C-alpha cells in the first residue's frame with residue numbers, strides 16, 4: 573500500500589486539506605489532533621507538499637525515546653544540533669529551514685525541549701523574513717495525552 577503524501581493521493585480530505593494549506597500559506601502553524609490511524613500524518617504530508625517550494629523536514633516523537641532532547645529535529649535534519657538553550661536551537665533550525673517547513677509528528681511523545689523550540693519557531697513565523705512554517709501533529713486516544721503546554 574502506498575502512503576499518500578500528495579493532495580491527489582489523499583481521499584476524502586479536501587476540506588481539511590484546504591484548511592491546512594490556507595493556514596500554511598498565511599504563515600500560521602497547524603496542529604492536527606485526532607484518533608490513532610485517522611490520517612493525521614498523511615494530511616500533514618499532503619498539506620506540506622502542496623506548498624511551493626516543498627522543502628520539508630519531518631521528524632517525530634517516539635514513545636520509548638521521549639526523554640531524548642530534540643529527537644524530532646535530530647531525526648528531521650540528520651544533523652547534530654548546537655549546544656545552548658531552546659532559542660539557540662530555534663535560531664539554528666530557522667536557518668536550516670530557510671523557506672521550508674518542519675513537520676513535528678506525534679507530539680504526545682516529544683521531549684520538553686522540542687516543545688519549547690517548536691513554540692519559539694511558531695511564534696516567529698508570521699512576518700519572518702525566512703518565512704519558516706511549522707506543521708505539528710498529535711494524537712488523542714493514545715496511552716499518553718499531549719503535553720500540557722500544548
Ligand SMILES: Nc1ncnc2c1ncn2[C@@H]1O[C@H](COP(=O)(O)OP(=O)(O)OP(=O)(O)O)[C@@H](O)[C@H]1O
Nearest residue numbers: 575576582583585607608609610611612613614711
Ligand atoms: N485520506 C486518506 N486517503 C488515503 N489513505 C489514507 C488517508 N488517510 C490515511 N490514510 C492511510 O491510512 C494509514 C494511517 O494514516 P496515518 O499514518 O496518516 O494516520 P495517523 O493518524 O497519523 O496515525 P497515528 O495516530 O498512528 O500516527 C496510512 O497508511 C495512510 O496511508
Ligand SMILES: [Mg+2]
Nearest residue numbers: 612613614677
Ligand atoms: Mg501519524
